[in-house]
Amino acid sequence: MRxxxxxxxxxxxxxxxxxxxxxxxxIAQQPSNILVDYYAYRHISIIHFNVPExxxxxxxxxxxxxxxxxGIGKCAPLNVSLHLKSASLPFVCPDGSKMAAKLMEAKRxxxxxxxxxxSDGNSYMIKIEAPSAGDWYVIAFRSWTDPDxxxxxxQGLSASCETVMDAEMFVEMPAMTSLVDPEVEHQVQLNETxxxxxxxxxxxxxxxxxxxxxxNSSCGENCNIAVHVTTEDNLVDGLxxxxxxSLSFKPYAGGFHYVTLRLLSGNASNVRMQLSSLVGVGQVxxxxxxxxxxxxxxxxxxxHLRGNDTKPQPFNVTSDALSVLNxxxxxxxxxxxxxTLGFKLVDVEEKHKKNIVLVACVSLGYYSNITSGxxxxxxxxxxxxxxxxxxxxxxxxxxxxxxxxxxxxSLRVFCPEREEKTTSDDSGVNVTGNNxxxxxxxxxxxxxxxxxxxxxxxxxxxxxxxxxxSSPCVEGxxxxxxxxxxxxxxxxVFSACHCTGGYRGFDCADxxxxxxxxxxxxxxxxxxxxxxxxxxxxxxxIRREYFTEAVAYAAVMFFSTFYHACEAGEExxxxxxMRLSVLQFCDFFNALLAIWVTLVAMAxxxxxLTAFCQVTGAIVLAMGAEMDRTALWVFLLxxxxxxxxxxxxxxxxxxxxxxxxxxxxPYRTIFFPAGVLLVSLGLVCYAFLQTRRNYYLVHSLWHICxxxxxxxxxxxxxxMK
Numbered sequence: 001m002r003x004x005x006x007x008x009x010x011x012x013x014x015x016x017x018x019x020x021x022x023x024x025x026x027i028a029q030q031p032s033n034i035l036v037d038y039y040a041y042r043h044i045s046i047i048h049f050n051v052p053e054x055x056x057x058x059x060x061x062x063x064x065x066x067x068x069x070x071g072i073g074k075c076a077p078l079n080v081s082l083h084l085k086s087a088s089l090p091f092v093c094p095d096g097s098k099m100a101a102k103l104m105e106a107k108r109x110x111x112x113x114x115x116x117x118x119s120d121g122n123s124y125m126i127k128i129e130a131p132s133a134g135d136w137y138v139i140a141f142r143s144w145t146d147p148d149x150x151x152x153x154x155q156g157l158s159a160s161c162e163t164v165m166d167a168e169m170f171v172e173m174p175a176m177t178s179l180v181d182p183e184v185e186h187q188v189q190l191n192e193t194x195x196x197x198x199x200x201x202x203x204x205x206x207x208x209x210x211x212x213x214x215x216n217s218s219c220g221e222n223c224n225i226a227v228h229v230t231t232e233d234n235l236v237d238g239l240x241x242x243x244x245x246s247l248s249f250k251p252y253a254g255g256f257h258y259v260t261l262r263l264l265s266g267n268a269s270n271v272r273m274q275l276s277s278l279v280g281v282g283q284v285x286x287x288x289x290x291x292x293x294x295x296x297x298x299x300x301x302x303x304h305l306r307g308n309d310t311k312p313q314p315f316n317v318t319s320d321a322l323s324v325l326n327x328x329x330x331x332x333x334x335x336x337x338x339x340t341l342g343f344k345l346v347d348v349e350e351k352h353k354k355n356i357v358l359v360a361c362v363s364l365g366y367y368s369n370i371t372s373g374x375x376x377x378x379x380x381x382x383x384x385x386x387x388x389x390x391x392x393x394x395x396x397x398x399x400x401x402x403x404x405x406x407x408x409x410s411l412r413v414f415c416p417e418r419e420e421k422t423t424s425d426d427s428g429v430n431v432t433g434n435n436x437x438x439x440x441x442x443x444x445x446x447x448x449x450x451x452x453x454x455x456x457x458x459x460x461x462x463x464x465x466x467x468x469x470s471s472p473c474v475e476g477x478x479x480x481x482x483x484x485x486x487x488x489x490x491x492x493v494f495s496a497c498h499c500t501g502g503y504r505g506f507d508c509a510d511x512x513x514x515x516x517x518x519x520x521x522x523x524x525x526x527x528x529x530x531x532x533x534x535x536x537x538x539x540x541x542i543r544r545e546y547f548t549e550a551v552a553y554a555a556v557m558f559f560s561t562f563y564h565a566c567e568a569g570e571e572x573x574x575x576x577x578m579r580l581s582v583l584q585f586c587d588f589f590n591a592l593l594a595i596w597v598t599l600v601a602m603a604x605x606x607x608x609l610t611a612f613c614q615v616t617g618a619i620v621l622a623m624g625a626e627m628d629r630t631a632l633w634v635f636l637l638x639x640x641x642x643x644x645x646x647x648x649x650x651x652x653x654x655x656x657x658x659x660x661x662x663x664x665x666p667y668r669t670i671f672f673p674a675g676v677l678l679v680s681l682g683l684v685c686y687a688f689l690q691t692r693r694n695y696y697l698v699h700s701l702w703h704i705c706x707x708x709x710x711x712x713x714x715x716x717x718x719x720m721k
Contacts, residue, residue: 064080198261336472340467341398534553603646604649
């Protein structure tokens, strides 16, 4: 770890010429985070950091390695994906899965940083200039791969490995800090010894549309100063040289704003800065919401109440004034669910229903103005609205893992089509026509962000019902193909869907890997009917008077058939006569028992010793199947012990008869080699060739190989005399 820290410090020093100068101090580390394969969002590992206020720059370092926990061979480095974000968990879909729910676009939310790395023990870095203070969340996992192409590895035949990640945080603090009155001009002196400064402004809680920061530098031609304006998020960046510059940004009302300066080149500079007069917006109507919290995780509502009302009430929205509602998302405990925003027009006259559109713009930290064309004026440009509501049905947008802070929703109503008018043509005939507004229709469909559309008619006041609620997953559900669950990682709880039946995605709506009914039926029939090959084993065992062995083979056939009938039907054709875990135990145990009694029969002991070996083996195998039924030693124990007993018994017989021609020739030269070869073929397929795509074929082949192998290996009594 000390070498990694030195490497980071060296890299920082070498990058000084690019503006990364300053002393780094390690203030936090999160070691030994276990990463797993990504198949759904629930497989993430969370790492949390807290960035101090007035930080000039922060460096997050990550080192992942493979630690061997068992098996044979070495652990090869794997691909690791990592995502970093402030204020909440990064919402990502590395598998590219589709979603049915309408989500707020990621580009309209806070930025997150991504890193692809290897678990090779090397250190990787993410550097952020002028970071926002507070909670930063890292989610990490083994990179997603196509699940159908993944091999099913038999435990113990290859190395069992854990991917472990260590994370550290280094910060650079400013050489100078100052708290400044936003109405007063301030001056900062930068030089080679004091090359960084943070100037802190408190912006009042008033209606602001924009602030402008004017900067002037007295340095020469080769002087360059990096400027960052930050609050709960990075608002704007710029470069100041010998000339004056200005930076405009949307402020967060009632919060501290930090101007971070870094001298990139030049010997010294005197920087003067001044905030402009506050620029306001037009008429704004505030809609007050009250929070109602429930005991469960991530479950709360924001309701519009009046006086002593206990039920939410509708509120007025007009085309002349901007209606704004806001709600708070708290730190840590509120960010693991999904916020749902929904709006519905009520009490609309029938004749106006087709001619009203409500536009809603959702923003974090500030409220967006809405243009005459229905566009949302955001911090980084004009966009389409987040929600368009007509009078026929409500509309919703979902915000998974919302960032902590104050969220705003701006509302305005538009009428894209004017009422019918009756006019006279040149001949004096009355003509009734619909005076439509073409740009209004274009702008209010969500495809184009329009700044102006002057032909939109004035609308009457409409009544709007709002839904602002938080719940796990999407409204507490995961469609019809999953369950909403709570998971914990790194001490943080979050909600995610556990999809079934091959479905995947945030709301279990992606059916890319879902088999059709014929495919499911084919797999079910292959895995179950292949077990009927044991009918031949049972028949041969009875004919050769191996009655205990016949019972074991019948049990294998029965439990394996119903285990796969329960497990392979994908809840479409499933037939479960008892719990799946019970069927799985019985399947594994009876398969081990069948191997054991066959080897004991091949050893050809007397009746008493055979019975003793069978009962003792059954007890030991039951214990092993319960401890770890998929472990390699559970399969090797009966195979190695039984083979040793066969060698001992056959060796003693050969010694007593003074010949190596035992057992009899047909069994020794035909049935025994053929049976060993067939079972070995099945073992190779079972252990090395199974993938999720071909599982039903290879596993069915394993059933058949074992069943026929038993017929060949179970000796006739006369061969063993």
